Amino acid sequence: MKIIVxxxxxxxxxxxxxxxxxxxxxxxxxxxxxxxxxxxxxxxxQVAKGLLNSEQVLLVKPQTFMNLSGDALALIxxxxxxxxxxxLVVYDDIALDMGTLRFRANGxxxxxxxxxxxxxxxxxxxxxxxxxxxxxxxxxxxPSERFVLGEFxxxxxxxxxxxxxxxxxxxxxxxxxxxxxxxxxxxxxxxx
Numbered sequence: 001m002k003i004i005v006x007x008x009x010x011x012x013x014x015x016x017x018x019x020x021x022x023x024x025x026x027x028x029x030x031x032x033x034x035x036x037x038x039x040x041x042x043x044x045x046q047v048a049k050g051l052l053n054s055e056q057v058l059l060v061k062p063q064t065f066m067n068l069s070g071d072a073l074a075l076i077x078x079x080x081x082x083x084x085x086x087x088l089v090v091y092d093d094i095a096l097d098m099g100t101l102r103f104r105a106n107g108x109x110x111x112x113x114x115x116x117x118x119x120x121x122x123x124x125x126x127x128x129x130x131x132x133x134x135x136x137x138x139x140x141x142x143p144s145e146r147f148v149l150g151e152f153x154x155x156x157x158x159x160x161x162x163x164x165x166x167x168x169x170x171x172x173x174x175x176x177x178x179x180x181x182x183x184x185x186x187x188x189x190x191x192x
Contacts, residue, residue, distance in 0.1 A: 007091040007114040045072040053176040070121030096134025
């Protein structure tokens with residue numbers, strides 16, 4: 001079973017913020033495969049289980065707030081006995097322009113608190129697949145926290161629907177063909 005984790009913050013207050021693009025991608029993916037999220041308190045997450053390209057997948061939206069995202073993943077991995085190689089984490093990347101996607105097989109957290117938490121809960125292991133969804137550029141005068149917790153602007157919202165849809169296409173490719181094929185096909189700027 002593949003575990004696809006979308007990072008974000010729970011509650012309506014954060015629903016349309018840039019930091020919640022991981023949740024938005026998973027909501028779209030759940031809709032595509034016709035599954036619904038339910039709150040699972042034992043995992044500190046909302047989860048949905050279904051089939052994606054004939055592969056069993058568990059979609060996970062941690063409800064622990066971004067800085068503790070790894071807590072939910074650790075609970076799920078322990079329960080399902082899933083190896084780190086079966087995980088894909090989807091999250092926002094401030095260093096990538098809006099409309100840019102980037103798969104990575106591993107890497108550092110680059111200051112992203114959700115990825116810091118995931119890495120910590122995996123015992124420092126950085127060898128998990130990730131899909132970074134660009135939300136930049138950040139205005140030079142604006143603190144990072146204010147930017148990521150801000151809502152998408154009107155122009156960004158026009159692009160967001162395409163970004164989320166192509167991100168779902170990319171995840172489907174990742175599931176069916178692996179990360180190398182997904183990187184070659186989807187890393188870069190989308191063409192809506």
